[in-house]
Amino acid sequence: MYKLQNDHRGNPCAVGLLNPDGSGMSIPIDPANTDYQAYLKWLADGNTPLPADELAE
Amino acid sequence: MPTTTATELAQLGGLVTTDTSTSTVTVNGTLAATAIALPNNSVSTASISNSSVTAAKLSNPQYTGFRNRIINGDMRIDQRNGGTSVTPTSGQYLVDRFFAVQSVASKYSAQQNAGAVTPPTGFSNYQGTTSLSTYSSASDQFYIAQRIEASNIGDLAFGTASAQSVALSFWVRSSLSGTHSGSLINAPTFNRSYPFTFTVNAANTWEFKTVIIPGDTSGTWATSGTGAGLQVTFNLGSGSSFVGTAGAWNGNTNYGATGAVSVVGTNGATFYITGVQLEAGSTATDFERRPYGTELALCQRYFQSYGGQSVNDMITMGATSGTSTFVGIVQLPVTMRTSPSVGYSAASALTIDDNGLAGTSSAITTGAYGFTSAYLVVTTGATLVTNRPARCYTNGSSARLTWSAEL
Numbered sequence: 001m002y003k004l005q006n007d008h009r010g011n012p013c014a015v016g017l018l019n020p021d022g023s024g025m026s027i028p029i030d031p032a033n034t035d036y037q038a039y040l041k042w043l044a045d046g047n048t049p050l051p052a053d054e055l056a057e
Numbered sequence: 058m059p060t061t062t063a064t065e066l067a068q069l070g071g072l073v074t075t076d077t078s079t080s081t082v083t084v085n086g087t088l089a090a091t092a093i094a095l096p097n098n099s100v101s102t103a104s105i106s107n108s109s110v111t112a113a114k115l116s117n118p119q120y121t122g123f124r125n126r127i128i129n130g131d132m133r134i135d136q137r138n139g140g141t142s143v144t145p146t147s148g149q150y151l152v153d154r155f156f157a158v159q160s161v162a163s164k165y166s167a168q169q170n171a172g173a174v175t176p177p178t179g180f181s182n183y184q185g186t187t188s189l190s191t192y193s194s195a196s197d198q199f200y201i202a203q204r205i206e207a208s209n210i211g212d213l214a215f216g217t218a219s220a221q222s223v224a225l226s227f228w229v230r231s232s233l234s235g236t237h238s239g240s241l242i243n244a245p246t247f248n249r250s251y252p253f254t255f256t257v258n259a260a261n262t263w264e265f266k267t268v269i270i271p272g273d274t275s276g277t278w279a280t281s282g283t284g285a286g287l288q289v290t291f292n293l294g295s296g297s298s299f300v301g302t303a304g305a306w307n308g309n310t311n312y313g314a315t316g317a318v319s320v321v322g323t324n325g326a327t328f329y330i331t332g333v334q335l336e337a338g339s340t341a342t343d344f345e346r347r348p349y350g351t352e353l354a355l356c357q358r359y360f361q362s363y364g365g366q367s368v369n370d371m372i373t374m375g376a377t378s379g380t381s382t383f384v385g386i387v388q389l390p391v392t393m394r395t396s397p398s399v400g401y402s403a404a405s406a407l408t409i410d411d412n413g414l415a416g417t418s419s420a421i422t423t424g425a426y427g428f429t430s431a432y433l434v435v436t437t438g439a440t441l442v443t444n445r446p447a448r449c450y451t452n453g454s455s456a457r458l459t460w461s462a463e464l
Contacts (some may be wrong), residue, residue: 013424028425
């Protein structure tokens with residue numbers, strides 16, 4: 001499942017992907033990044049990512 | 058057979074003419090000899106006129122360096138797996154730059170130097186795949202492949218009337234003799250394919266193969282830019298929906314040729330490959346040997362790995378922006394193809410140390426901030442002091458951080 005991610009100022013900057021084995025990936029919002037292209041395809045298939053965490057402080 | 062020298066012929070009144078441009082000798086206007094071979098050391102530098110050595114002849118890409126469009130063709134570099142066996146998910150990378158596709162999970166495993174056989178002379182590594190199944194389905198795909206960046210194939214002029222032929226050469230060893238196959242495909246549109254075949258004459262024996270492929274004069278090809286331009290595929294048993302007639306370009310998505318051997322169709326079957334070279338022209342030349350550091354740098358344009366080698370592998374310096382947030386910029390040793398994704402072995406892979414207090418990561422985030430450096434935000438428990446310089450390192454010998462900008 002994808003999850004939106006924000007930078008240290010709370011602005012959207014990436015999409016997270018957590019694998020069942022605990023490993024994961026943070027994908028920058030860059031149309032040339034093939035991981036981001038896969039995310040866009042996942043969105044186009046009608047899926048919705050989890051919201052980003054609130055800024056801690 | 059008696060021979061007559063040119064001098065003797067001349068003494069007999071014969072007119073002897075030698076034409077070095079065609080390597081022929083004529084006597085009294087009649088062709089007397091062809092394919093004349095010059096003896097060793099018979100041509101000195103002084104006897105070669107300057108005008109006979111032209112830039113056009115020297116610029117033939119087959120006589121120049123960096124002629125191999127395949128990166129890591131000798132399978133030396135395995136940043137992700139370090140020689141361990143994997144049962145790859147579809148799209149997972151194996152040795153650097155080569156990825157696996159299996160539309161049904163767990164039908165084959167892959168490993169650098171699988172089976173520990175002796176590689177072909179001159180090579181130390183190979184990419185091995187081993188079938189875990191007796192699977193067969195018309196609609197499934199099984200192959201390994203490498204995608205080549207569009208800007209590295211522009212000179213081939215595919216998709217135009219000037220398209221150049223290419224020579225694909227490689228060493229292969231399979232437990233299954235017979236006709237195997239692969240293909241060239243335009244990427245990323247994947248609607249132009251050239252299925253090819255090659256014969257494994259003897260099982261479990263390294264054999265060198267060459268396939269000459271005419272350039273595609275049709276279709277839409279990406280010939281510039283940082284996206285994918287061409288995919289070289291070695292088929293492991295793709296179904297009939299994904300194979301086609303060998304030896305001709307077609308408008309489909311083919312990963313192999315009709316009727317070829319299926320590796321995943323025989324449980325335990327092996328398919329090993331190395332020395333993969335794709336070059337312009339209609340002749341396969343010797344495998345291009347590039348220094349390890351050069352080859353690694355070529356790989357790092359698409360993937361870089363940190364950690365996994367020492368307890369604390371330093372990633373970068375940065376600063377805390379709160380009691381649970383670290384922000385750093387990682388300077389990448391090689392410019393990447395695009396803004397990379399950051400991968401981690403576990404959310405707890407990193408330690409943030411602000412020179413007094415330390416925190417273990419619970420979330421790792423990046424962003425699109427360029428190709429030569431990468432933005433890194435690490436979230437920890439509320440254990441840090443705000444606005445302090447801090448260092449970020451891998452947390453234990455198994456922790457890894459990777460940057461990926463694959464095609």
